[in-house]
Amino acid sequence: MPDQHTKEYDEGKALEEGILIPLDLPEFQVVSQTWHHDGSVSVRVIAKQQTAICPQCQVSCDRIHDRRDRVKRDLMVRTSRVNLIMIKRRFRCSTCRHTFTEPDKACGRQRRTTRRLRETLGKHAMTQPVEQVADTFAVGPRFVRECLHHLSTPLLQARGLDEHALGPLPTPRFLGIDEFAVRKGHRYATILCNLEQREVMEVCLGRKLDDVVALLNRLEHPENVQAVSMDMSASFAPAVRKALPQVQIVVDHFHVIQHLMKAFRKVVSSWAHKKEGCILLHRKQHLFLCAKEDLTAEQEHERARIATHLPALAHAWELKEALRTWYAQATMKTAEAQLDAWIIQVRETGPEPMRQALSTFVNWKAEILAFFRFLPNRLTNGFVEGKNNRTKAMMRQAYGYRNFRNLRVRILLGGTV
Ligand SMILES: [Zn+2]
Structure with missing residues (x-):
């Protein structure tokens, strides 16, 4: 934690304490550090800047009125809490006699935490539950929420969104x-x-x-x-x-195939519970559920072997694969006739769960076919x-x-x- 400019810093003592990590707040100089029994560390720092600008008359002042310690939470080092003890100076302006505290860029006015801690909390809360982040960093959940919103509001605004999900939305095609x-x-x-x-x-x-x-x-x-x-x-x-x-x-197409797969899964599972299928399909159901092109040559060989013993399942599998092929190969011109033919085939030769799934294909036919009109737009x-x-x-x-x-x-x- 101490930086290289620190004169008071005792090398032998620090080696005992472990790894040195740069403070990485260039405006400060480290005065001392204390490791506490609870594993936390306090680092006393003071600003390198010797003067401050009077907020009243904008004159540079170097007359220090007094010093006070202010404790600020900073990023953790591994699992150790870090408190920065900032020696905050108050200056007295020689021109207007006004006393003022030096500014604090690392934390912001009247903040008890460093900006970088607040940013880190906000970033963590983007992907983790607030309570979890609060636990990890030993801070309150309300504070984590505040950090999340501070970070997210400008990002939402940049995308034309407001904080409350009410404002106008940009319109895509x-x-x-x-x-x-x-x-x-x-x-x-x-x-x-x-x-x-x-x-x-x-x-x-x-x-x-x-x-x-x-x-x-x-x-x-x-x-x-x-x-x-x-x-x-x-x-x-x-x-x-x-x-x-x-x-x-x-x-x-994603949802259409999902819809058919739900029915096909019932078919496979019912065969796996039948006398003829239970041994053949033991730990092999996935060979039928997978997309054909995702099977290795060996797996496909095994699937085909099982299929010869269970021709009804083999047929259902072919119907399932036929829909996938249709999606991969049909064009706006051919799609309708091919879908009609597939629907008839399922209706006349398919297993019950797949026949039941057909009503959706009939009711939504125009919308299913519209996919091919917009195919280049994926x-x-x-x-x-x-x-x-x-x-x-x-x-x-x-x-x-x-x-x-x-x-x-x-x-x-x-x-x-
Ligand atoms: Zn002044």
Whole structure:
């Protein structure tokens, strides 16, 4: 902790105390340091500057009126708390007789912590729960929240967002909309994305018609939106039709495949519970659930071997893979006829869970096909799902509705700080 300019500094004593770390606050000189029994360290510092400018008459003063110690929390060194004991001088102005305390750039006026500590707390709180950061740094949670907001507010403003999720939103051509649980099964939040920039634009509580309409009404230039990508289960479509009536709704291929996979998983699992399948599929279900191109030659060989024994499962697998191939190869011209043919094939030859999944394909056919119209723009919410997973992970760390404001900041700025 002491720096090289410190004359009072005793080398032998410091070696006993361990590693030396530069203070890295160039305006100060270290006077002494004391390690305490609780593992914390106090470092006495004084400003190198010998004069200060009188705030009243702007004259440089060097007459010291008195000195007082002020204790300021600084960054930790490993697990040790560090208190800077600043010897703060008061000057008396020789011109106007005014007494004033020297300025403190490291902390700011009347702050009991260094700026760099507050910044570090804010950065940690971007990715960790407030309580956890408070514990790690042995500070109060309210203070951590204050640091988070101090850091995040200008960053949000730079993206045209206000602190309370109310202001107007910049309008991209392609929007993505998705939802996630803020409290499992209780409360949901809606996420709005700019699909061209692949970034989350806004996060707000609720997923009902009114919530989503209110969110979409914040778009500054709704006429600029061309398409909105979404999943099929949510109540988003009516909200989009209401707020953005001219816009093409696109069902994301990611969600369509997810929908079919849910049904296919039931098929695989039912075979794994049958007499014919339980040994063959023991620890092998993934060979059918994986995408074909992700299997090694050896794995594919094993999958094909099992398939010869379970032809009905093999057929279901082919139907699943056929949808994936369709997405990979169809064009705007061929997509509809190929989808129709696939639907008929599933209806006539597919297993029950997959047949049940078909109604979604029928009801959302236009929106599913619209994907191919916007294909070059890669209208997919896939990256949002990634964000959602991280959000879910944050949820498991037990913060929910009460800290929604922090959650929003984390989702919007996570990764940018
Ligand atoms: Zn003065």
